[in-house]
Amino acid sequence: MSNTHDNPYARLERIFHEPGRLTIMSNLLGAIDGLTFTELKEACELTDGNLSRHLSALENAKAVHIKKSFAGSRPQTTISLSKQGREDFMAYLQALEAVLLDAAEKVAVQDGKPAPKRTLFSTRLANA
Amino acid sequence: MSNTHDNPYARLERIFHEPGRLTIMSNLLGAIDGLTFTELKEACELTDGNLSRHLSALENAKAVHIKKSFAGSRPQTTISLSKQGREDFMAYLQALEAVLLDAAEKVAVQDGKPAPKRTLFSTRLANA
Numbered sequence: 001m002s003n004t005h006d007n008p009y010a011r012l013e014r015i016f017h018e019p020g021r022l023t024i025m026s027n028l029l030g031a032i033d034g035l036t037f038t039e040l041k042e043a044c045e046l047t048d049g050n051l052s053r054h055l056s057a058l059e060n061a062k063a064v065h066i067k068k069s070f071a072g073s074r075p076q077t078t079i080s081l082s083k084q085g086r087e088d089f090m091a092y093l094q095a096l097e098a099v100l101l102d103a104a105e106k107v108a109v110q111d112g113k114p115a116p117k118r119t120l121f122s123t124r125l126a127n128a
Numbered sequence: 129m130s131n132t133h134d135n136p137y138a139r140l141e142r143i144f145h146e147p148g149r150l151t152i153m154s155n156l157l158g159a160i161d162g163l164t165f166t167e168l169k170e171a172c173e174l175t176d177g178n179l180s181r182h183l184s185a186l187e188n189a190k191a192v193h194i195k196k197s198f199a200g201s202r203p204q205t206t207i208s209l210s211k212q213g214r215e216d217f218m219a220y221l222q223a224l225e226a227v228l229l230d231a232a233e234k235v236a237v238q239d240g241k242p243a244p245k246r247t248l249f250s251t252r253l254a255n256a
Contacts, residue, residue, distance in 0.1 A: 007151075007173055009147045009148070009150055009151035009154075009172075010147070010173065012147045012150075014147075017145070017147065019137045019138070019140045019142075019145065020137070022137055022140075022227060023135075023137040023227075026137075026227070026230055026231040026234060027234070029231060029234045029235060029238075030233075030234030030235070030237060030238055032238060044137075045135055045138065093228065093231055093232075096224070096227075096228055097228055099150060099151075099154070099224075100221065100224055100225055100228060102154055103154040103157060103221055104221075105158075106154060106155070106157045106158030107157060107158070109158060110157075110158055110160060
C-alpha cells in the first residue's frame with residue numbers, strides 16, 4: 001500500500017470539494033477585504049439557503065470569518081477567508097492540480113505524447 | 129443570472145466529482161483495454177466494498193462497461209470506459225481545469241500578475 005500522502009485523490013479536502021463550496025472559496029480567494037453576502041451570492045450563483053448552509057460548514061471548519069455589521073441602518077454580513085482557510089484551500093488547489101495532471105498524463109501516454117508539466121499552484125506554495 | 133453553461137463550477141458533473149470515482153475514471157482513461165477489478169483496486173487504493181459501490185454508480189450512469197469472464201478457471205471482472213463515459217469525463221476534466229484556472233486567475237489578480245492561461249484539456253476537446 002503506498003503512502004496516501006502521495007495520492008492526490010486522497011488529499012482532496014472534502015470540505016472544499018463540493019462544487020458550491022469550491023466556488024465560494026475561489027471567489028473569496030480574490031477578495032482580500034471579503035465580500036458581502038449579496039456579492040458572494042451573485043458571484044457564486046447560489047440561492048440564499050444554499051449559500052448560508054455552505055458558509056456554516058466553512059465557518060465550522062474555521063475556513064472563513066463571518067462578520068455582522070451595519071451599512072448605515074442596514075445589517076450587512078461580510079465573509080472573508082481565514083488565514084488557515086486560505087492555506088488549506090491553496091493546498092486543496094495544489095492537490096486538484098495534481099489530479100488534473102495525473103489525468104492529462106494518462107491521456108498523453110495513451111497518445112504516445114510526452115507527459116505535460118504544469119505548476120499553477122505547486123510553485124506558489126513552495127515559495128509561500 | 130448568467131448562463132450556467134458558462135459557469136465551470138456548475139458544469140462539474142457530480143457523478144465523477146467524488147474523489148474515489150475521480151481516481152477510478154482517471155485510471156480507466158489510461159487503460160484502453162480496461163483493467164481487472166484487482167488492478168483497479170490497487171491503482172485507486174480503494175477497498176473492495178468502496179470500489180464495488182462506485183463501479184455500480186458509474187455503470188448505472190453508463191460511464192463504464194463491466195465484463196465478467198474467466199482467466200483459466202478463475203472468474204475475472206474487467207472494467208473499461210464506455211465511449212460516452214470517456215467523452216463525459218473529458219468534458220468534466222475540461223470544467224475542472226476551468227475551475228482551477230479561475231482560482232489561479234483570482235490569485236494572480238491579487239498579486240498584480242497577468243492571468244495564467246493553460247489548456248491541458250480544452251484544446252484536445254476542440255480537436256476531438
